Amino acid sequence: MTGNYKNKINLAAAAVIAVAALYSIGWYIWSPLTRPSIEDYERFSSYVHDRWQPRDVIAVAPFWAERLREYVGDLEVINPPRLADEDLSGNSRLWLLSVFGYANNDNLLDKLKNKYRFVDEMKFGKLALYQFNIGASSGIAYDFRKNIDKAHVYIQRSDGIRECSSWQGDRWQCPEVSWQNVGGTILDIDDNPRKCIWAHPITNAALTVEFKDVPISKKLVVHSGLAYTAVRMMKDGAPVYVEVLVGGRSVLRVKNENEKRWNRFEADTSSWSGTRQNVTFRIMTPHDGMRHFCFTADTRD
Amino acid sequence: MNRNRIKKSDLLIAASLLAGYFAVLLLTADGVGFVRDEGYYFKAAEDYNGWFVNLWENVKSGRPFDSFRQDNIDRYFSYNHEHPALMKELFGFSWQIFHNGLNIMRNSTAFRLPGMFFGGLALALIYLFGVKIRNRRTGLFAAAALATIPRFFFHGHLACFDVPITAMTLFTVFAFLLSEENRTWGWLTGLIFGLALAVKHNAYFIPFALILYWIYRDWNEFKILNEKGKADFKIPVIPTAFIAMLIIGPAILIGHWPWLWPAVGERLGAYFNFHLQHEHYPVSYFNEVFYLPPFPKEFVFVMTAITVPFTTFLVASIGFFRGVIIIVNGWIDKLLKIHMPDANPDEKNIMFLLVLNALYPMLIFVLPGTPIFGGVKHWFPAMPFLCLLGALEFDTLLASLASTLKKLFTSKLVPWFAGALIILPSILGNFYIHPYGTGFYNEIERGTRGAGDDEMQRKFWGYASRGVLDWINKNAEPYSRVCFHRTNWDSYNMYIRDGLLRPDIRYSGDPSDADYLVFHYQKAFLETEYKAWLYFGNEKALTGVYIDEAPFVQVFKRNRR
DSSP, X not given: OOHHHHHHXXXXXXXXXXXXHHHHHHHHHHHHHTOOOHHHHHHHHHHHHXXXXXXXXXXXXXXXXXXXXXXXXXXXXXXXXXXXXXOOTTOSEEEEEEETTGGGGGGHHHHHHHXXXXXXXXXXXXXXXXXXXXXXXXOEEEETGGGGGGOEEEEEETTEEEEOOEEOSSEEEOSSOTTOEEEEEEEEETTEEEEEEEEOOOBTSEEEEEEEEEEOOSEEEEEEEEOHHHHHHOTTOOOEEEEEEETTEEEEEEEEOSSSOOEEEEEEOGGGTTSEEEEEEEEEBSOOTTOOEEEEEEEEO | XXXXXXXXHHHHHHHHHXXXXXXXXXXXXXXXXXXXXHXXXXXXXXXXXXHHHHHHHHHHTTXXXXXXXXXXXXXXXXXXXXXXXXXXXXXXXXXXXXXXXXXXXXXXXXXXHHHHHHHHHHHHHHXXXXXXHTOHHHXXXXXXXXXXOHHHHHHTTSSSSHHHHHHXXXXXXXXXXXXXXXXXXXXXXXXXXXXXXXXXXXXXXHHHHHHXXXXXXXXXXXXXXXXXXXXXXXXXXXXXXXXXXXXXXXXXXXXXXXXXXXXXXXXXXXXXXXXXXOOOOOEEETTEEEOSSOOOTTHHHHHHHHHSOHHHHHHHHHHHHHHXXXXXXXXXXXXHOOOOTTOOHHHHHHHXXXXXXXXXXXXXXXXXXXXXXXXXXXXXXXXXXXXXXXXXXXXXXXXXXXXHOTTGGGSTHHHHHHHHHHHHHHHHHHHHHTTXXXXXXXXXXXXXXXXXXXXXXXXXXXXXXXXXXXXXXXXXXXXXXXXOTTSOHHHHHHHHHTTXXXXXXXXXXXXXXXXXXXXXXXXXXXXXXXXXXXXXXXXXXXXXXXXXXXXXXXXXEOOOX
């Protein structure tokens, strides 16, 4: 290598390092300037609280900016990493808090505008708040998760039935082992805190959850999935099947694969609409190793 | 061989670096919470110190041998015997002197002093190393680069082993380098290596690296066949340092650790087995949590690239690749007997030593079964060598620029300005993240924002409770039960002993029986937060620690029962 050529390479390396240094210094100066203040949060909180309605939901972008729980944690907060893909059909309005301008990342705002009716945009210092109308949902007629204390839970095997009749404050406990119970919980499914009914299936049995006298609407919507830890730690984990019966007739039979996913299933119940029926959920798996399964369901128009 | 002589003034500068860094660490330690391992080591340090106190009392009462009975040794040394005792003994001595004796500092600060000393020692050594192989500028740049790596700075505060083993690895390699000129250093290498073994098990890899270096250095003196093609096995003179390491190293390991004495073979076996079958802890990495092997092979390199300040990483990387070119040049020289231009055999040898020591601590984590929890701290021993490679590169570039841009280099301040330009982002990085150094991600990852987007692990070890203790002290009702989540009982206990937490606050292991949850944001433990929402009947955080809005901890409170 000639000395001249070597010097040119050295000069180029030095220039790259100098540019990198200037970029880095600039980044550390710029970064704090973009942070919202406590006053920004207080103004945002006051604005939202004043206008909050039942069935509203508030989300934040980026999903990890959890400081908003200090200000609106008393409201219905969600923070899914993929907000535009979320099923919000049970809600009437969406508020989106944008920190550091994240609402514009990955075209989130455009995706939401395509999906819902954009209503308004407000600024609170370095925070931006967007409001959307979700649609003409008439809301949920019956939420099975909220009525889990009224359910009849049992394990159905080929040799008979074992009742899970011990109500322990928040769950129906089955007789054999502690994880065999059915009750309300929150699990990390699909990178979201999912409020759902814990229903760990059992090999060669049907975990059965029955609700009596349920008001039926046009649709019965089921959301279900496996906890993140179960999917990650049991890479060859078995699928979980759910069968739903209305008035003793099967209306839905679906499969939940061992994947990071919050599945949405829907059954047409319009032929029973306006009546009250017994609704039964049967949860099954060929192998119950770490099947941390959870579901939620509702009837709606 | 023509290496620089270390002058008295260099020793003075090295001592100043040691003292200065020690002082900075001491002055910035207050906000650094107690990591889980510190909780265990605080307790172990008190136990081990108890044995020395007991020995002294037995000596005074004429029964010194009572201290060496197995039941007595086990009474004091059984706890936390999965790591050698040296650091915990030093933590204990420091606590005995500065807290119990002089009563001039908190328990925890006294325990932490030896760790801070080793942080300073690492700087002193890296400076001297730089002076030895190039010049003062190299030494100073390397010291500044190492000192300001935010994760290194964070760990430098702790009563843990990661910074001490980094210093001792550097010390052993440096001593070996000095032994090439002075045989006394050969024996000292054995002593220093023994102390390294007594600090942490990373030291077992040092001899392999030094043997590889020796083979590279003396390649032409190894012979299997003679010139006539007949078998004629010859090896060069085995360095005194190797013999010393073989004899003195194990002697210090066994000698410093009373727990081994009653059954050396059996207990050493238990110690090795613990580390060979170490459990795995979950690690968040690019939107996934890794619980068990196989782990991503690139993990170690990617994590280094995004957690070492960008400019330091850049200059070290260029230095690393220049080093590789020089080594290849050296192999061509040794194997093909083609003497390349600029061939300086010693420079090639030193480059090999630096590149090897910068690389092997990382390569261990490429192996499929090596636990990757803890991230960067487990390959800290690579950092001084990366910084030295960066410092050599810095010096090379400055020399080159000085010859091409003569007008610019008329002022002696130019090299200082250039050095400051590269180091300043690292200093700013420390201001950005301190005292939550495990969450440091550099400007390429966009700090904690990028780490949040990619669900990278921002914290572990439960130390960030420290950031909300003042709030708890002020707001929690008397005798509240607080679930501190990842903060263990020993750390909680130390917060109370040191007056950092109200003594009436009770420790709870689970949100189900707690009034408050101090939730430590880790993807693998999210369900503790969700559990609290259920038990507490609300999802409202009351306070928290955030950097660029990314949460480190949040506090939740149970609705009135």
